[in-house]
Amino acid sequence: MEIQVTISSDQDIVLARQKGRSLALELGFSSGDATLIATAISELARNIVSYAHTGQIVLKDILGSNRVGIAVTASDDGPGIPDVGQALRDGFSTSGSLGLGLPGVRRLMDEFEIVSKPGQGTKVGVKKWRP
Amino acid sequence: MEVPILKQGAVLIATFQAALSDADLNQLRSALVQQVVRFRSRGVIVDVTAMDVMDSFASRTLREIAHIIRLRGAETVIVGIQPEVAFAMVQLGLTLEGVATALDLEEGLAYLNQKFKTMK
Numbered sequence: 001m002e003i004q005v006t007i008s009s010d011q012d013i014v015l016a017r018q019k020g021r022s023l024a025l026e027l028g029f030s031s032g033d034a035t036l037i038a039t040a041i042s043e044l045a046r047n048i049v050s051y052a053h054t055g056q057i058v059l060k061d062i063l064g065s066n067r068v069g070i071a072v073t074a075s076d077d078g079p080g081i082p083d084v085g086q087a088l089r090d091g092f093s094t095s096g097s098l099g100l101g102l103p104g105v106r107r108l109m110d111e112f113e114i115v116s117k118p119g120q121g122t123k124v125g126v127k128k129w130r131p
Numbered sequence: 132m133e134v135p136i137l138k139q140g141a142v143l144i145a146t147f148q149a150a151l152s153d154a155d156l157n158q159l160r161s162a163l164v165q166q167v168v169r170f171r172s173r174g175v176i177v178d179v180t181a182m183d184v185m186d187s188f189a190s191r192t193l194r195e196i197a198h199i200i201r202l203r204g205a206e207t208v209i210v211g212i213q214p215e216v217a218f219a220m221v222q223l224g225l226t227l228e229g230v231a232t233a234l235d236l237e238e239g240l241a242y243l244n245q246k247f248k249t250m251k
Contacts (some may be wrong), residue, residue, distance in 0.1 A: 010153035017184055018150060032215040035184065039219040042186040101187055104223035 001061045005045075007076075008054040013045040016057045023059050024070055029130050037070060037128055040108040043101040044074035044124055051100075052078020052122065062127065069110075069129035074122075081116040088114070134159045136166055142174040142243055143167065144236070147182045156192040164199055173205050173250075174243035178236055180211030190225040197230040206246050208232065210239040 003023060005016040020041040024034035041057065048055035055076025062071045081087050087100050102124070106112040109126040116122035134155065137144045143166055145159060163175060177193065179185070197207035208231045212220075220226075233239040 013186075014150050014152050017186075021183065032218065035213075035215040036219050036222065038184045039186055039223060042184050043223065046186060046188060101223060104225075107222045108219060 003059040005057045005059070006054070007045050007048045007057055007074075010049060013042055013049060016045045016059075017042040020057075020059055020070075020072065023061065024128075027061055027068055027070055027130060029070070029128070033128065033130070036108045037072070040105045040126060041072055041074075043105050044072065044126075047100055047102075047122075047124075048074060048076045048078070052076035055122075064129060067129050067131075069127055071125065071127045072109075074124045076123075077121040080118040080120050080122055081114075082118050084114060084116055134162070136162060138166075138170055138172070139240075141170075141172055141247070142176060142240065143170065143172045144176045144178060146178045147180070149181050149183050151182070151189070153188055156189060160192055160196050160199070163196055164203070167200055167203050167205055173247060175200050175205060175207045176236060176239045176243070177207065177209050178211050178239075179209060179216075180213070180235070182211075182213075182216065185212070185216050185220050185225065187223065187225060190220065190227060194227060194230055197227075206231065206243060206250075208239040208242055210235050 003019050005019060007016060017038040021034045021038040024037045045057055058073045060071045062069045087102050109128045111127040113125040134145050134147060145163060193209055200207045209227060210233045233242050
């Protein structure tokens with residue numbers, strides 16, 4: 001099962017996280033975990049809108065050796081992140097804004113991958129496994 | 132989607148529905164400030180019981196609402212943050228620092244009434 005959501009407005013952020021929550025519940029995740037997944041999706045979609053203006057979120061069910069999970073991929077052709085290491089270290093700045101919120105997203109999910117270069121867009125892949 | 136704002140004496144009560152977009156949150160911020168001015172409210176309760184996800188924008192907007200309203204001499208209380216939402220917020224590093232919270236509407240009203248007494 002694969003669900004694609006085009007992200008280009010703040011309404012799409014809501015749509016993406018609602019679809020993420022539904023899929024998570026369908027896959028048997030607890031309501032609590034579905035909330036974590038929906039929150040991570042919300043932040044990833046928000047980054048797309050803020051920095052790239054348009055992009056895509058893909059939701060998929062995944063199979064492990066003896067477990068099921070959900071994979072979320074957030075991709076865009078935006079400006080890319082100049083210093084990914086820095087982005088993964090910064091939780092929030094002193095101004096109270098959260099920057100990209102990537103460390104937070106990483107904490108919410110079980111697996112986290114990112115590919116991003118200036119001028120080459122950004123792709124973030126996260127997974128959560130159902131216990 | 133508009134958030135209904137009810138007036139109960141000197142307190143305004145705004146009740147979130149589940150799926151609020153950024154635009155809805157911005158609209159709520161304007162509406163609350165306008166109503167506080169219009170009714171000379173002394174307290175605002177934002178009930179987020181029905182909110183299923185609190186992300187960075189929602190958390191920032193709630194903090195802004197509380198600060199703007201404080202500049203008007205009124206106090207804001209956020210009530211009804213669900214346990215799973217609270218957990219996700221902590222993972223994401225979202226604090227509602229500087230903003231009063233309470234368990235539910237009843238506790239929120241009790242908090243405000245207490246505050247009003249000391250404010251007199």
